[in-house]
Amino acid sequence: MYKILKKEYLANNIWLMDVEAPRVAKSCLPGQFVIVKMDEKGERIPLTVCDYDREKGTVTIVFQVVGASTKEMAEYEVGETFMDFVGPLGCPSELLELSEEELKKEKLLFVCGGVGTAPVYPQVKWMKEHGIDVDVIIGARTKDILILEEPMKKIAANLFIATDDGSYGFKGNACDQINELVKNQGKEYTRVIAIGPMIMMKFVALLTKELNIKTIVSMNPIMVDGTGMCGACRLQVGDKVKFACVDGPEFDGHLVDFDQAMLRQRMYKTEEGRAMLRVQEGDTHHGGCGQCK
Amino acid sequence: MEVDVLKRVPVREQEPKVRAANFDEVCLGYNKEEAMGEATRCLQCKNPQCVKGCPVNIDIPGFIKELAEGKVGEAYQVISRYSALPAVCGRVCPQETQCEAKCIRGFKGDAVSIGKLERFVADTAAEEGIQPAKAEKMNGKKVAVIGSGPAGLTCAGDLAKLGYDVTIFEALHKAGGVLSYGIPEFRLPKDRVVDKEIENVKSLGVKIETNVVIGKATTIDELLNEEGFDAVFIGSGAGLPKFMGIPGENANGVFSANEYLTRSNLMKAFDDNYATPIAAGKKVAVVGGGNVAMDAARTALRLGAEVHIVYRRSEEELPARVEEVHHAKEEGIVFDLLTNPVEIHVDDEGNVTGMTCIRMELGEPDDSGRRRPVEVPGSEFTLEVDTVIMSLGTSPNPLISSTTEGLETNKWQCIVAEEENGQTSKAKVYAGGDAVTGAATVILAMGAGKAAAKGIHELLSK
Numbered sequence: 001m002y003k004i005l006k007k008e009y010l011a012n013n014i015w016l017m018d019v020e021a022p023r024v025a026k027s028c029l030p031g032q033f034v035i036v037k038m039d040e041k042g043e044r045i046p047l048t049v050c051d052y053d054r055e056k057g058t059v060t061i062v063f064q065v066v067g068a069s070t071k072e073m074a075e076y077e078v079g080e081t082f083m084d085f086v087g088p089l090g091c092p093s094e095l096l097e098l099s100e101e102e103l104k105k106e107k108l109l110f111v112c113g114g115v116g117t118a119p120v121y122p123q124v125k126w127m128k129e130h131g132i133d134v135d136v137i138i139g140a141r142t143k144d145i146l147i148l149e150e151p152m153k154k155i156a157a158n159l160f161i162a163t164d165d166g167s168y169g170f171k172g173n174a175c176d177q178i179n180e181l182v183k184n185q186g187k188e189y190t191r192v193i194a195i196g197p198m199i200m201m202k203f204v205a206l207l208t209k210e211l212n213i214k215t216i217v218s219m220n221p222i223m224v225d226g227t228g229m230c231g232a233c234r235l236q237v238g239d240k241v242k243f244a245c246v247d248g249p250e251f252d253g254h255l256v257d258f259d260q261a262m263l264r265q266r267m268y269k270t271e272e273g274r275a276m277l278r279v280q281e282g283d284t285h286h287g288g289c290g291q292c293k
Numbered sequence: 294m295e296v297d298v299l300k301r302v303p304v305r306e307q308e309p310k311v312r313a314a315n316f317d318e319v320c321l322g323y324n325k326e327e328a329m330g331e332a333t334r335c336l337q338c339k340n341p342q343c344v345k346g347c348p349v350n351i352d353i354p355g356f357i358k359e360l361a362e363g364k365v366g367e368a369y370q371v372i373s374r375y376s377a378l379p380a381v382c383g384r385v386c387p388q389e390t391q392c393e394a395k396c397i398r399g400f401k402g403d404a405v406s407i408g409k410l411e412r413f414v415a416d417t418a419a420e421e422g423i424q425p426a427k428a429e430k431m432n433g434k435k436v437a438v439i440g441s442g443p444a445g446l447t448c449a450g451d452l453a454k455l456g457y458d459v460t461i462f463e464a465l466h467k468a469g470g471v472l473s474y475g476i477p478e479f480r481l482p483k484d485r486v487v488d489k490e491i492e493n494v495k496s497l498g499v500k501i502e503t504n505v506v507i508g509k510a511t512t513i514d515e516l517l518n519e520e521g522f523d524a525v526f527i528g529s530g531a532g533l534p535k536f537m538g539i540p541g542e543n544a545n546g547v548f549s550a551n552e553y554l555t556r557s558n559l560m561k562a563f564d565d566n567y568a569t570p571i572a573a574g575k576k577v578a579v580v581g582g583g584n585v586a587m588d589a590a591r592t593a594l595r596l597g598a599e600v601h602i603v604y605r606r607s608e609e610e611l612p613a614r615v616e617e618v619h620h621a622k623e624e625g626i627v628f629d630l631l632t633n634p635v636e637i638h639v640d641d642e643g644n645v646t647g648m649t650c651i652r653m654e655l656g657e658p659d660d661s662g663r664r665r666p667v668e669v670p671g672s673e674f675t676l677e678v679d680t681v682i683m684s685l686g687t688s689p690n691p692l693i694s695s696t697t698e699g700l701e702t703n704k705w706q707c708i709v710a711e712e713e714n715g716q717t718s719k720a721k722v723y724a725g726g727d728a729v730t731g732a733a734t735v736i737l738a739m740g741a742g743k744a745a746a747k748g749i750h751e752l753l754s755k
């Protein structure tokens with residue numbers, strides 16, 4: 001059993017939790033993920049490692065309520081436990097393979113959207129701790145749904161906020177902001193790391209390809225086991241089929257087939273919609289899910 | 294009870310029509326009267342051939358003798374000296390090619406139904422709460438076992454009986470390996486059979502730590518050097534699914550058999566009370582002809598689909614057990630033999646709409662001795678299906694070999710280990726089961742776990 005030690009509401013249905021999991025905390029690195037199974041009957045839910053404390057033996061997860069399982073997860077309180085919490089899974093961020101010398105030669109730009117801001121945070125923190133300055137863009141539809149602005153501001157060399165509606169910071173989406181920085185302000189980057197909704201990563205990758213900047217994306221396909229056993233998480237990357245849970249989750253953004261990945265992510269939409277209905281309506285459930293008579 | 298010595302006592306099964314719509318066990322097994330009756334058919338050979346046919350050399354006449362006298366507890370203790378998982382083996386071992394194939398009765402009439410007798414003894418022992426005998430005293434040495442499939446459970450059980458302090462590390466949230474995630478409920482009940490046998494292994498003092506992926510959370514070197522284990526056994530199986538590499542294979546509605554079966558068995562997607570979804574499909578093609586393909590097909594059938602097995606060779610070459618093919622046919626699964634997929638059709642939403650296949654004929658024998666299937670030119674046709682399940686075999690996951698220095702693997706990613714004692718190329722590290730042989734059988738994995746337990750005991754008792 002894995003105990004929840006802290007719970008905090010960030011914004012826009014996004015929650016942060018610290019979970020006691022000493023084995024995971026001891027060995028996890030930025031870029032990796034965990035799988036949480038809340039109880040006996042729960043799904044296995046993949047979530048990125050957003051921070052960790054090796055001494056306290058805790059791992060921080062940040063999740064957004066998007067469906068039945070994440071809704072249920074948000075109802076867990078401090079002191080309660082998750083039945084299963086396995087990790088770290090996947091490969092650590094590719095950046096950690098570079099030596100400090102090599103990293104200092106790089107000019108990095110992190111681009112994050114929505115709940116994807118959370119897993120970017122430990123990577124930027126790691127860079128800061130190793131004396132490497134990086135720029136960060138956070139993109140959001142509107143000001144109210146921004147998360148982690150303050151902590152990110154403390155560790156990023158430059159933090160750019162872009163909102164679609166212009167309610168805060170730069171008016172435009174993340175791609176407009178990249179264009180502004182690179183084309184108008186003449187900034188040079190050697191590498192972009194984009195983490196967020198697939199649609200955002202797709203357009204960032206299209207743009208950086210045109211700008212000729214190497215780009216890493218963190219893919220979040222549907223998963224079951226997370227250990228390479230089922231192939232549910234497979235993606236087309238260049239001319240190869242890759243399993244995101246063991247070969248990734250980070251990949252070269254210029255090689256990923258995003259259109260296919262987005263179709264695959266929607267596979268269970270109708271089934272999951274029904275599960276959501278069951279949760280919301282509880283005992284009052286009276287049909288409409290398409291399954292009952 | 295009247296017994297015809299030439300014929301085996303028939304075993305009761307659920308009616309095909311009824312069972313095609315439920316997940317309850319197909320074979321109902323013997324009752325005590327039937328089991329004792331069947332047991333009297335054993336000739337109690339002085340030089341029993343059946344024992345030679347058994348990869349773990351269970352004293353088969355020995356346990357049958359006790360059973361014939363109605364002493365089920367004694368019969369159980371005989372079996373449990375050799376096997377930690379008799380209720381499982383009684384159900385899934387290919388007895389027809391092992392012990393029963395060698396039975397003298399089989400020369401003139403039916404072989405003794407050894408598997409069904411083993412199952413009866415194990416089930417009855419479980420009902421009566423009889424457990425295997427525990428070690429009298431611990432020897433203070435620690436062994437780590439990676440993976441809780443049949444190989445790991447057997448190795449752990451044998452070492453615990455010798456007094457070792459054994460911990461099994463399992464990547465998934467549930468122990469059992471393929472027994473839990475792969476083989477379906479209707480062939481191998483989880484609560485009643487698999488979980489019980491795992492409890493028996495635990496009752497010997499074995500600890501099981503789930504949710505630990507070796508190679509990620511910790512490594513073999515850390516287990517040996519930091520966590521104080523004196524030896525390690527790798528029984529991590531062969532879980533990596535293969536795909537064909539044909540167009541359309543990444544469409545929604547194409548699954549590996551592992552994914553389909555894991556959703557249904559491990560995550561219990563067939564039960565509405567569990568959160569994990571499964572796309573049951575209305576018309577399903579299962580590509581492949583092994584036990585895994587039969588299990589996937591029969592699972593899809595129970596979820597309400599019309600199911601076709603698509604296999605490129607003929608019936609004779611089907612690698613699945615005869616009993617499974619027979620059951621599948623009885624339940625109404627269609628066999629499209631000498632047929633091979635070439636392309637999967639996909640609509641704008643990314644969903645499967647059909648699969649083009651080509652007819653095959655058998656040519657010259659290949660390396661495996663089976664006749665090689667060759668395409669019949671111009672024989673393409675389209676099978677209209679909404680779901681395709683690929684069951685083309687699996688290979689070992691590189692997770693452990695890639696994080697353990699000095700561990701030799703072969704070109705199929707299998708760990709290289711000595712057959713007689715499981716020793717790998719790395720000191721204090723042993724391996725066995727599917728991780729070494731590639732996908733094989735429960736009993737062979739158990740045999741390898743046993744051999745490695747002996748090897749580890751030899752090393753640590755020097």
Ligand SMILES: Cc1cc2nc3c(=O)[nH]c(=O)nc-3n(C[C@H](O)[C@H](O)[C@H](O)COP(=O)(O)OP(=O)(O)OC[C@H]3O[C@@H](n4cnc5c(N)ncnc54)[C@H](O)[C@@H]3O)c2cc1C
Pocket residue numbers: 033045046047048049062063064065066067068069070071115118119219220221222223249265266267268269272273
């Ligand atoms: C490696 C990895 C890391 C992840 N990290 C995080 C994280 O740090 N924080 C976070 O909030 N989420 C993360 N996700 C996504 C998270 O796992 C899903 O949001 C969650 O499983 C949805 O479960 P649900 O039952 O609440 O929603 P569902 O009802 O399953 O889905 C609701 C909607 O989300 C879509 N969806 C389903 N599964 C996924 C998925 N795996 N990824 C994205 N969308 C999905 C569906 O198409 C559907 O439209 C990660 C996923 C992966 C694979």
Ligand SMILES: Cc1cc2nc3c(=O)[nH]c(=O)nc-3n(C[C@H](O)[C@H](O)[C@H](O)COP(=O)(O)OP(=O)(O)OC[C@H]3O[C@@H](n4cnc5c(N)ncnc54)[C@H](O)[C@@H]3O)c2cc1C
Pocket residue numbers: 385386387439440441442443444445462463464465468469470471472475476477505506507508528529530531532554584585588614690692693725726727728732733734735736738
């Ligand atoms: C659907 C299906 C049907 C089958 N039917 C039959 C049958 O009827 N009869 C028969 O004899 N055989 C059958 N088999 C084959 C048989 O189940 C296997 O040969 C046998 O289970 C192999 O045992 P094992 O212990 O080597 O590995 P497995 O049973 O595969 O167990 C390996 C375990 O190790 C765990 N693991 C892997 N990597 C790690 C890691 N890095 N860290 C921690 N844990 C790890 C896995 O999660 C798994 O639980 C079937 C197989 C399948 C898939």
Ligand code: FES
Pocket residue numbers: 222223224225226227228229230231232233234243244245246
């Ligand atoms: S999630 Fe099953 S293989 Fe990646």
